[in-house]
Amino acid sequence: IAGITQAPTSQILAAGRRMTLRCTQDMRHNAMYWYRQDLGLGLRLIHYSNTAGTTGKGEVPDGYSVSRANTDDFPLTLASAVPSQTSVYFCASSEKLGAVIAFFGQGTRLTVV
Template identity: 90%
Template sequence: TAGITQAPTSQILAAGRSMTLRCTQDMRHNAMYWYRQDLGLGLRLIHYSNTAGTTGKGEVPDGYSVSRANTDDFPLTLASAVPSQTSVYFCASSDQGGRQFFGPGTRLTVL
């Protein structure tokens, strides 16, 4: 069992370009999440999905979109990247007991 995988590991992106961060889980969890981690701010929720076919906005959703076509995949898209989106992005899923499991993260730098 791989748990949660994310790709790419890191990326440097020019401002204005679009990018999709990939997230896949093999635990058959219904709920999935995207967080960004910034120094001094901890982790902040961007978007979430309680089950395939549904998504919701988190604390900092502006500039990001998600889709949940199936249980396993939960991609995060930046339509037009800005420098303030430089961050480390973590994907997570949760089991029925509410425990969250995290991916290894994607380090994104927007120049």
């Protein structure tokens, strides 16, 4: 079934630890995005990628890094997690940057303690 797969679905992480959230899409979309969702704030863009090999910063990029080695995968890394990074993280994709995003992944619930 075509779509976006995120892993893990949830994680409890000790502060200071490194963590990579995985995202894979099978729709051959060029653009991919990472958002975080916090209560009362809606979704905010962390990083995006226009195409394989290129990435860009969103609204709240600090403390996060991404890579785009190929079209399908767009991992999000927290180099040294802090409690303020406790959130639900959503990955999304679109045919090209700025095209309509039809679906987001099911999310990764991350708790940093």
